[in-house]
Amino acid sequence: MLEGFHPFKHALRFGATILESVTRDPERLNDLTGSLAPDLAGILGAGAVSVPDSVFRQLSPVPPSTGIIALAKRPVLNPGSFSLSAPLALLENPRSHGNIGAAVRVAAAAGAAGLVTTGEHDPWHPSALVGSAGLHFALPVAWLPEIDLDELPTYMAGRKLVAVDPEGEQLDRKGIPDGAILAFGTERDGLTRELLAAAHTRIAIPMEPGVSSLNLATAVAVVLYAWRLG
Numbered sequence: 001m002l003e004g005f006h007p008f009k010h011a012l013r014f015g016a017t018i019l020e021s022v023t024r025d026p027e028r029l030n031d032l033t034g035s036l037a038p039d040l041a042g043i044l045g046a047g048a049v050s051v052p053d054s055v056f057r058q059l060s061p062v063p064p065s066t067g068i069i070a071l072a073k074r075p076v077l078n079p080g081s082f083s084l085s086a087p088l089a090l091l092e093n094p095r096s097h098g099n100i101g102a103a104v105r106v107a108a109a110a111g112a113a114g115l116v117t118t119g120e121h122d123p124w125h126p127s128a129l130v131g132s133a134g135l136h137f138a139l140p141v142a143w144l145p146e147i148d149l150d151e152l153p154t155y156m157a158g159r160k161l162v163a164v165d166p167e168g169e170q171l172d173r174k175g176i177p178d179g180a181i182l183a184f185g186t187e188r189d190g191l192t193r194e195l196l197a198a199a200h201t202r203i204a205i206p207m208e209p210g211v212s213s214l215n216l217a218t219a220v221a222v223v224l225y226a227w228r229l230g
């Protein structure tokens with residue numbers, strides 16, 4: 001489910017198949033397209049069904065102010081689409097859909113090979129798609145509710161596992177091997193003992209004394225951009 005203009009825009013731009021779209025304000029949609037997505041003029045609003053505000057407000061717990069909601073097909077994961085040289089972000093049991101979305105967004109921007117989450121929360125939850133502004137469609141986003149570190153899926157196998165952990169060695173571009181899996185821990189407790197034990201190396205983002213950690217999505221951003229900027 002794509003709630004709002006930006007998720008809809010990015011989904012379309014990155015090739016999503018739209019199943020349905022509804023708007024409460026076709027004129028506003030047209031104006032937004034003209035100012036924010038001129039590349040999608042004639043495509044973005046085409047096929048959107050106009051509905052009264054009273055109907056629109058029932059479609060989402062937080063109806064987007066931009067007045068557009070759409071349903072898109074979740075892409076089938078293609079193991080061959082993961083870059084082998086760029087790092088892959090692994091979020092171990094993230095709790096917040098907002099953090100998942102923000103991590104997907106920065107992974108797309110930085111050029112990560114993909115993003116994988118473990119645990120009970122589906123990374124394709126509508127709130128995570130709001131957080132990513134629809135950039136889930138820009139890179140492979142996979143969900144492994146249970147992960148077996150000895151039996152990784154093909155798109156993860158053979159990559160070096162790097163634990164991103166406040167107790168690690170100071171972050172340095174050279175500490176991120178090509179195609180590494182960069183593993184980030186859950187919001188409250190950090191990485192599990194199993195994952196830390198399996199890691200090839202542990203890297204830490206330097207912080208001022210007294211600060212215990214960064215927000216999960218912020219940590220993903222720092223490490224991916226350290227890789228990207230070299």
Ligand SMILES: C[S@@+](CC[C@H](N)C(=O)[O-])C[C@H]1O[C@@H](n2cnc3c(N)ncnc32)[C@H](O)[C@@H]1O
Binds near residue numbers: 186190203216
């Ligand atoms: C909010 S933090 C978890 C805090 C947890 N108490 C801990 O000590 O790991 C969520 C994740 O962000 C990453 N993170 C946050 N700050 C970090 C730092 N300074 N260095 C390395 N990783 C960090 C780690 O992957 C961590 O597991």
